Amino acid sequence: MGNVTMKEIARRANVSTATVSRVINNKGPISEITKSKVLAAIETLEYHPNLVARSLKNSTTHTISLVVSDISNAYFAKLSLAVEQVIHPKGYTLIVCSTGDSPEKEAGDLKNLLEKKVDGIILNTTGGNNEYISALSRKAPLVLCNRKIDNFDINCDFIDNDNYTASYKLTSNLIEQGHKKIGIVNGPMIVSSAQERFEGFKDAMNKISINITQDYEYYFDARYDEQSGYEVAKKVASLENKPTALVIMNGPMTIGALRYFRSQNIRIPEDISIVSATDIINQDLFYIELNAAIMDPWIIGKRAAEMLIERIEQDNKIPNREVRFYPEIRIGNSTKIIG
Incomplete structure (x- = not known):
């Protein structure tokens, strides 16, 4: 009826x-x-x-949005489940947007979400809309997840892992095993996670008097996805003077690199050592056990959702907060000692 x-x-x-x-x-x-x-x-x-009419009357739609770079990334899939588990008992519905790391799509998604009057947003930003997002943060409760925006005017919370420490410890472990020709496969430097991981790598390499810039012989630009990891691995394999080890700065890129090396019968760690600054979900299914930083997306998603609910309930009038989790470093069998 x-x-x-x-x-x-x-x-x-x-x-x-x-x-x-x-x-x-x-x-x-x-x-x-x-x-x-x-x-x-x-x-x-x-x-x-009529939910639209009710939302206009009550100034709430009981919807929360999660905007991430790539929902096909198992990390964000698990993070979204954690968010859902927190917000559902409180009567909120989750809207998930996947930007593909496109600043244009991110801006369009955020504009649409504001028009739909979502009650709050958890955002894994592309790094290309900082001023717009800062303005948005004064209109809707916002929690930044895994990627930070350094803007004094922003009104939000931020939650992430300690990217610097993860990269620093993994690189230091390779140095302790005798490696000096260590490559770095990094994501777009426009985002804070790539910047922080680069700084950790750079400071670790400085211990053996190797000065690292983006002009470093073994610095490889990539996107935070599997295909770019595959392409970098192919490039590394073609080098005459190859690195002995790679520090790969996220899980999907690591999967891509492993896929290429296996297709070419390049052995890990006999032919090249690999470490990953973020772990791979379902690591036990892989043919090697990676040296990796264990970063739990469930914890990040759960706390991000809790912080956003607190912002919503307090009418977005609370001081900015920052939460960092220190990752555990797992030592597997993906590296070898060299003379």
């Missing part, structure tokens, strides 16, 4: 429209008997409340 009104529900249940409104909005005292009568009438008449 279409276009059923609260008046018809009230008539069917033999109660006032005010009582129907209290049941629908779960507000005010009401007996269980009366509530049951109203719910039965709603079910019989197939009443569907």
